[in-house]
Structure formats: structure tokens, C-alpha cells
Ligand SMILES: Nc1ncnc2c1ncn2[C@@H]1O[C@H](COP(=O)(O)OP(=O)(O)OP(=O)(O)O)[C@@H](O)[C@H]1O
């Protein structure tokens with residue numbers, strides 16, 4: 205008899221790192237790898253992922269604002285994303301592969317801008333109590349290397365990408381600190397390597413974590 209019970213919950217995988225770390229093409233490769241295994245995957249991004257979230261993204265990336273406004277808007281977009289997209293997909297058995305989530309708020313707003321850890325923790329506990337990604341990959345590389353990559357790409361820098369090297373040093377260290385606090389969930393990837401090597405490591409990690 206065919207099993208017609210509820211689908212198993214999907215998995216939530218996030219990619220993190222300083223701007224220019226090389227997440228985008230590796231996310232596309234990871235999505236393709238999972239789809240090749242027959243998994244239904246919903247790629248998404250933060251801030252964004254919903255119509256309202258994308259409008260908030262425009263403000264966040266281009267309008268100057270108070271640091272607490274910035275943190276609250278990141279979490280407002282996230283609240284919408286969780287309710288409108290992430291949780292429904294996971295409940296329907298789809299996997300969500302997301303370019304950034306709350307670890308980015310910790311790294312950028314707490315580490316980079318100096319938001320208090322208590323305010324971050326309160327927002328996180330409000331917006332997604334007890335919920336975290338199943339796996340987070342932090343792309344780690346020196347800010348100078350990331351800056352050179354971004355300059356070579358020729359893209360117009362946004363409000364975050366225009367920050368100075370010391371800002372990205374703080375963001376990088378906040379990511380590494382966050383990873384030390386959750387070693388089961390967060391894996392640090394050496395992103396200062398050829399794309400093929402990074403892709404092979406990610407395929408290995410996905411296989412080990414979800415298909416062993
Ligand atoms: N491993 C790599 N080695 C050298 N260059 C790379 C590597 N990965 C990506 N790049 C190049 O670096 C630039 C930034 O890459 P990408 O846009 O994937 O970074 P990102 O982490 O998604 O950045 P952002 O968070 O700012 O969107 C691109 O021009 C890309 O082609």
C-alpha cells in the first residue's frame with residue numbers, strides 16, 4: 205500500500221559570511237546537488253524572500269538608519285519570511301536553502317555595528333524561539349580578499365559593502381565566535397580557495413550530515 209501520511213519535515217540550511225565571500229555560486233551548486241537527489245528545494249535570501257521582505261531589503265541596503273532600526277527591520281523581514289515562506293515550506297517537506305539568517309544579524313549588527321547582545325537575543329527569542337537552521341555554513345576569508353573580489357566584479361556597492369575593512373574584520377570575528385558556540389550546527393568553510401574545492405567540501409558535508 206502506498207504511504208500517504210504527512211511529508212517528513214524539510215531541512216533548513218543557511219549560508220553565511222562577509223560580503224564577497226563567494227556564497228552565491230555555492231548556494232546554486234548546493235541547490236542543484238540536493239535537487240539531483242530528488243529533494244524539492246526552495247532557495248531564498250535575507251533580508252528578503254517575500255514581497256514585503258524584498259521591499260524592506262531595498263530600505264536596509266540603501267537608506268541610512270539607526271542601528272536599532274536596522275536590527276529590528278532585519279527581524280521584521282525575517283518574521284515575514286518565516287511565516288510566509290520558510291515554515292510552510294519545511295512543513296510541506298521542502299528544503300529551504302537560504303542566503304543568510306539570524307547569524308548575519310549577530311555578525312553584522314552585534315559584531316559589526318555594536319548592537320547589544322541582549323537586544324539581539326531578545327529579538328531572536330521573540331521572532332524564532334527554539335528554531336535554528338539544521339545546518340549553517342559560514343564562508344570564512346580575510347576581508348581584503350573579499351574586497352578584491354567585489355572590486356573585480358564591478359558591481360555597485362550597497363550600504364554594507366561600502367563599509368571599511370575593520371567593520372568586516374569585526375563581522376568575520378563575530379561569525380567565528382557564533383560558530384564556536386554552536387559547533388554542531390555551524391560549520392566554517394575556508395572560502396579563500398578555488399570554487400571547485402569549496403563545492404566538493406560542501407557536497408561532502410551535505411552527504412555526511414543528511415544522507416549518511
Ligand atoms: N572561490 C572563489 N575564488 C575567487 N573568486 C570567487 C570565488 N567565489 C566567488 N568569487 C567571485 O567573487 C565575487 C563575489 O562572489 P559572490 O557574489 O558569490 O559572493 P557573496 O558571498 O554571495 O557576496 P554577497 O554576500 O556580497 O552577495 C564574484 O565576482 C564571484 O565570481
Ligand SMILES: Cc1cn([C@H]2C[C@H](O)[C@@H](COP(=O)(O)O)O2)c(=O)[nH]c1=O
Pocket residue numbers: 223249250251278303304305306308309310312313364365
Ligand atoms: C540578513 C542580514 C543581512 N545583513 C547584510 C549583509 C549583507 O551586506 C546584506 C545582504 O546582502 P547579500 O548580498 O544578500 O549578502 O545585508 C545584515 O546586516 N544583517 C542581517 O541580518
